[in-house]
Amino acid sequence: MRIAELSRRTGVPVPTIKYYLREGLLPAGELTSPNQARYGEAHLHRLRLVRAMVETGGLSIAAVRDVLGVLDDPDKSLHKAMGTVTAAVAPPNLDDSDEVAREQVREFLESRGWHCNPKSFAFKSLVSVLTTAREVGHHEFFRQLDTYAEVCLRLAEADLDYVLGAPNQDAALEGVVVGSVLGDAAVAAVRRLARRELSSRLTAPEC
Amino acid sequence: MRIAELSRRTGVPVPTIKYYLREGLLPAGELTSPNQARYGEAHLHRLRLVRAMVETGGLSIAAVRDVLGVLDDPDKSLHKAMGTVTAAVAPPNLDDSDEVAREQVREFLESRGWHCNPKSFAFKSLVSVLTTAREVGHHEFFRQLDTYAEVCLRLAEADLDYVLGAPNQDAALEGVVVGSVLGDAAVAAVRRLARRELSSRLTAPEC
DNA sequence: CAGTTGTGGATAGCAGCACTTTCTACTATC
DNA sequence: GATAGTAGAAAGTGCTGCTATCCACAACTG
Numbered sequence: 001m002r003i004a005e006l007s008r009r010t011g012v013p014v015p016t017i018k019y020y021l022r023e024g025l026l027p028a029g030e031l032t033s034p035n036q037a038r039y040g041e042a043h044l045h046r047l048r049l050v051r052a053m054v055e056t057g058g059l060s061i062a063a064v065r066d067v068l069g070v071l072d073d074p075d076k077s078l079h080k081a082m083g084t085v086t087a088a089v090a091p092p093n094l095d096d097s098d099e100v101a102r103e104q105v106r107e108f109l110e111s112r113g114w115h116c117n118p119k120s121f122a123f124k125s126l127v128s129v130l131t132t133a134r135e136v137g138h139h140e141f142f143r144q145l146d147t148y149a150e151v152c153l154r155l156a157e158a159d160l161d162y163v164l165g166a167p168n169q170d171a172a173l174e175g176v177v178v179g180s181v182l183g184d185a186a187v188a189a190v191r192r193l194a195r196r197e198l199s200s201r202l203t204a205p206e207c
Numbered sequence: 208m209r210i211a212e213l214s215r216r217t218g219v220p221v222p223t224i225k226y227y228l229r230e231g232l233l234p235a236g237e238l239t240s241p242n243q244a245r246y247g248e249a250h251l252h253r254l255r256l257v258r259a260m261v262e263t264g265g266l267s268i269a270a271v272r273d274v275l276g277v278l279d280d281p282d283k284s285l286h287k288a289m290g291t292v293t294a295a296v297a298p299p300n301l302d303d304s305d306e307v308a309r310e311q312v313r314e315f316l317e318s319r320g321w322h323c324n325p326k327s328f329a330f331k332s333l334v335s336v337l338t339t340a341r342e343v344g345h346h347e348f349f350r351q352l353d354t355y356a357e358v359c360l361r362l363a364e365a366d367l368d369y370v371l372g373a374p375n376q377d378a379a380l381e382g383v384v385v386g387s388v389l390g391d392a393a394v395a396a397v398r399r400l401a402r403r404e405l406s407s408r409l410t411a412p413e414c
Numbered sequence: 415c416a417g418t419t420g421t422g423g424a425t426a427g428c429a430g431c432a433c434t435t436t437c438t439a440c441t442a443t444c
Numbered sequence: 445g446a447t448a449g450t451a452g453a454a455a456g457t458g459c460t461g462c463t464a465t466c467c468a469c470a471a472c473t474g
Binding site: 045048049051052055056058077078079082083086090091109114115116120121122123125126128129130132133135136137138141144145147148149150151152153154155156157158159160162175178180182183184185186187188189190191192193194195196197198199200202203 | 252255256258259262263265284285286289290293297298316321322323327328329330332333335336337339340342343344345348351352354355356357358359360361362363364365366367369382385387389390391392393394395396397398399400401402403404405406407409410
């Protein structure tokens with residue numbers, strides 16, 4: 001198919017597709033002449049994936065490029081893929097220098113028997129959140145972590161099941177990406193629904 | 208205290224504080240003369256809150272203004288506050304027009320016995336996520352919702368406990384804000400840690 | 415075969431956002 | 445009376461994610 005059809009079937013304007021091509025988010029089409037190219041189903045799928053990450057996931061163009069690099073990496077491993085996706089999804093410039101927060105996270109990990117490199121983005125992002133909580137005076141916020149841990153373990157198991165249910169390695173890697181990006185958004189959305197539900201039960205218990 | 212001290216104690220540059228004052232994110236200080244003003248602990252606290260929402264929560268200045276409006280609303284109710292915070296945190300322009308996804312969400316809510324106005328942002332944001340999942344070919348992604356629901360109910364209960372443990376109404380409202388903004392970030396972070404943990408156990412079970 | 419439309423490749427421009435800088439005018443302090 | 449700090453406003457900056465325009469050429473249309 002030509003670029004116009006790619007645009008029509010995804011709703012992404014032609015200039016934007018060209019922009020993604022330039023930025024390396026989409027592989028170039030197959031040139032049939034110096035100024036004619038053909039695109040396949042793979043391009044269609046990739047383009048939809050890019051839009052999902054940008055619009056639903058809120059990822060920057062640069063982050064999307066990093067994530068896509070994982071999918072195209074010949075040396076594919078689930079664990080490695082997860083690390084890269086985590087780094088790409090996490091916001092830059094997070095401050096993990098607060099020693100109290102670092103200690104809270106270390107203690108938390110130990111009590112759970114979890115192991116994590118303190119240099120990983122996963123570690124840093126939690127430190128950063130706890131630091132912020134302390135700064136706004138919520139010194140007890142870290143007590144929520146126990147609940148969070150139990151709950152997130154269940155989520156991670158479900159995520160893993162979902163990924164391992166994939167028919168092949170490529171699909172599994174994409175499952176990691178979709179699970180991370182859409183999964184975060186989905187949990188946030190369901191959580192809002194649950195909060196709403198509980199708080200309305202509180203104010204109007206008869207329903 | 209004067210603006211310089213406010214800046215020093217929070218690490219926020221003076222021009223940025225002035226910007227926040229102009230944008231209505233901070234109330235004006237008490238003028239001691241036409242060009243001298245004094246700020247109190249309330250300003251300090253409010254400024255830290257703003258930074259937490261902007262940096263950790265990733266909220267826009269406009270969204271922060273909306274959220275702060277909730278805290279200053281004389282007609283304060285937890286339920287109402289939650290709705291406003293949800294709307295502010297949710298990204299704009301979400302597409303909830305896909306009928307299949309809408310039906311999936313309706314069915315999900317019914318199976319859980321939850322009630323939610325289809326016009327609410329909480330409803331729309333879940334529709335939007337499921338739509339995206341379908342677009343990228345993950346038609347079975349909605350099966351994750353059952354797990355998400357159980358898990359989010361526990362999270363919501365923990366959130367509610369946290370909020371209800373507040374000493375007064377103002378603190379409770381702030382708990383809603385902090386719980387929503389930092390809570391999402393914290394769950395996302397812990398979830399990354401949990402995923403990491405599980406996937407490393409998978410590749411190196413002896414540890 | 416002329417005319418229209420579509421295309422690749424490239425460059426330039428634009429809108430929005432979150433500051434940041436610059437300015438004037440005044441006050442307080444050393 | 446020099447210096448530093450402050451208020452308030454306006455303009456400027458840097459980044460991001462597109463969007464518009466241009467050109468030369470290909471492909472189809474009547």
